[in-house]
Amino acid sequence: MEQIKPQDAQFLYTETDDNFNHITLLLNFDGASEKSGGALDFENLKLFVQKKLKHHPVYCHRLVRLPAELDYPYWIVDELFEPDAHFSIKPLPAPGMWPELRAATCDLHSQAMDMSRPLWDVTIFSGVNCNGEIKGGFTVAVRLHHVAVDGIGLLKILANMAMPLSEADEELNDEISDDSAMMSWTNLAGRALKNRFRHTVNLAGTLLKGTSVVAPTARRFLKTKPSERMxxxxxxxxxxxxxxxxxxxxxxxxxxxxxxxxxxxxxxxxxxxxxxxxxxxxxxxxxxxxxxxxxxxxxxxxxxxxxxxxxxxxxxxxxxxxxxxxxxxxxxxxxxxxxxxxxxxxxxxxxxxxxxxxxxxxxxxxxxxxxxxxxxxxxxxxxxxxxxxxxxxxxxxxxVHIAGHRLESLAGLPPLGEGxxxxxxxxxxxxxxxxxxxxxxxxxxxxxxxxxxxxxxxxxxxxxxxx
Known part of the structure; x- marks a missing residue:
């Protein structure tokens, strides 16, 4: 059980019913070469990605929010976690060029994530003919909620996926621990009181430090002619x-x-x-x-x-x-x-x-x-x-290569903010x-x-x- 940080919570609390705060990473690969037999094994690709993602804390953890947001939410192990439920393989509509891939990406990015389970999913688009010289390529679309990762963290995940499988990757551990004892209301209430005191003290310190920024900024503002103010x-x-x-x-x-x-x-x-x-x-x-x-x-x-x-x-x-x-x-x-x-x-x-x-x-x-x-x-x-x-x-x-396939290009879709x-x-x-x-x-x-x-x-x- 781990509590999210205040900055993480911003991406949870600013999400609305029609504007979602997840990031979509597109990894584009061309088709299989004749040397590889001319066929793509998507099941092995799915297993590779699964083994790599399992190291990330969000992999088998879901969010639990407290009533009235009395304290920040917790990541707890999802006792119903099924890795395969987070993967899907979808053929791209013909002719599989950039307009079709872009439309499929926009549609995926515009859909809400299921907030009751681990906040990630992977979609593999097959039949992609715009990723490289060899037709019949594929694109891996990885969605993670911004509450769990930022841009730097996402690139760390990419860097890990570009590494060959290690012994730790191969050791798939399907055992699920039980966080229920730690999620008792007595325990959560005590934590909430301590956290409120701690955050209040930290806020006071930050505001005190902020005077070194606010005061000079205010002086510059007052000295600047109204017509010259930004x-x-x-x-x-x-x-x-x-x-x-x-x-x-x-x-x-x-x-x-x-x-x-x-x-x-x-x-x-x-x-x-x-x-x-x-x-x-x-x-x-x-x-x-x-x-x-x-x-x-x-x-x-x-x-x-x-x-x-x-x-x-x-x-x-x-x-x-x-x-x-x-x-x-x-x-x-x-x-x-x-x-x-x-x-x-x-x-x-x-x-x-x-x-x-x-x-x-x-x-x-x-x-x-x-x-x-x-x-x-x-x-x-x-x-x-x-x-x-x-x-x-x-x-x-x-x-870089991922699961033996050369990454041709990449793209990223972050969330938008209201206004x-x-x-x-x-x-x-x-x-x-x-x-x-x-x-x-x-x-x-x-x-x-x-x-x-x-x-x-x-x-x-x-x-x-x-x-």
Whole structure:
């Protein structure tokens, strides 16, 4: 029995009946070669993935919530756990190209997970003809709830799957322990009282430390002319996100993107990613006559794990964040990149209100966290701080194989927040960086055009490099 952390609970409490907080990881493989006999053994593939996932704490554990959210939920062993019930193999409709794979992915990502059992499932799409040179490939779609894992944790799972089976993997232990004794109400009530006291003390300490951020920020705000203060102008992306989600992805050469850092001193890969997104958003909004003189503002998650925490468990969430304007109001791409560099350096400098907000919510007692999360949803408060999410998580730098199959490409679909209807996730793999765009059809009805805006924005920066 293990209790979830306050930050994990945010992804549980902000979930609604038509907007779900799970992550979908797409792993794309081409077909079987003639050397392998020209056939794919999906049962062995399923067994391999099962053996790899069994090490993750969420594998055979389900969530138990307390009445009135008196304390944070617990992971307990699911006494009815059946691994095979979490796997499905689905043939992709003909002709098995990208439109069919994308539609199947969107449909899967838009479906709720069964919150009464372990919060993961694996869908293997067969008959995929767009993953590589050999037809008849397949795609493995792994869904995990965000309460159990963040982007870094998901890539740790991928790294483990890329390793050959070990003796520990082969030792499938189907014995289920019994947590019922620890789940007595006497025990839970005592824990709840202790946790409330502990979280209250931690919250006070965080607020005290936060004065070092709030005071300078307030002074800068008062010294800045009203006309020069950063504002968040609502855009079409600050809309309700209920209903089915849409998704598309393009990839660019990572080496070429990394070289663009030389366009401005101090620029990082993440800055260049933001510059590409900014250029795309400028094109898109301008085409729809929605471009304003106020820059679009991005919410940028940051891995809060320390450099020394390489052995940290891959479950749960450990994130910070900051917001930064990405200067869609500036036409010149180099000038835009320069302003983005300054904005991200300021945000990462520890003076971010978004970072302080996340630190505060990490210390809230469960009842207050629940009420706060529901208020955020009801008021779409996130839309007053930013217009979209942009997340950059580096993946494997070289080609990897899973169960003997070479991974051709990958994609990731994170959840959307209420009032925050655009998420651009940019994982990298084997020399490519993937721009994954997640939204809804109501917010982004012409997603294909938006993807072309991303390509044009990248090409624009490339053209500047050649001058």
């Amino acid at each position: 504002r968040v102008h609502p855009t079409r992306f600050n809309s309700s996100v209920g209903g089915d989600k849409i998704f598309d992805v393009i990839n660019v050469d990572l080496k070429a993107l990394s070289a663009m850092r030389s366009l401005y001193s101090g620029a990082t890969v993440n800055d260049v990613v933001l510059a590409v997104c900014s250029g795309a958003l400028r094109r898109y909004l301008q085409t729809h006559n929605e471009l304003t003189s106020t820059p679009v503002v991005a919410w940028i998650p940051v891995n809060a794990r320390s450099v020394a925490s390489t052995g940290e468990r891959d479950s749960g969430n450990n994130l910070s964040a900051f917001t930064a304007p990405i200067y869609t109001n500036i036409a010149d791409p180099v000038a835009r990149l320069a302003k983005i560099v300054a904005a991200t350096q300021s945000g990462k400098g520890g003076s971010s209100a978004a970072g302080l907000l996340l630190n505060v919510t990490k210390c809230l007692p469960a009842t207050e966290q629940y009420l706060f999360s529901r208020a955020i949803n009801a008021t779409s408060a996130a839309s007053s701080t930013c217009n979209l999410f942009v997340s950059n998580v580096p993946g494997p730098a070289h080609s 925050m209807g655009l998420f651009i996730a940019t994982p990298s793999y084997n020399g490519k960086l993937y721009f994954n765009v997640i939204s809804t059809a109501a917010i982004l009805p012409d997603i294909e055009f938006f993807m072309s805006c991303l390509q044009d924005s990248f090409a624009e920066l490339q053209s500047v490099m050649k001058v």
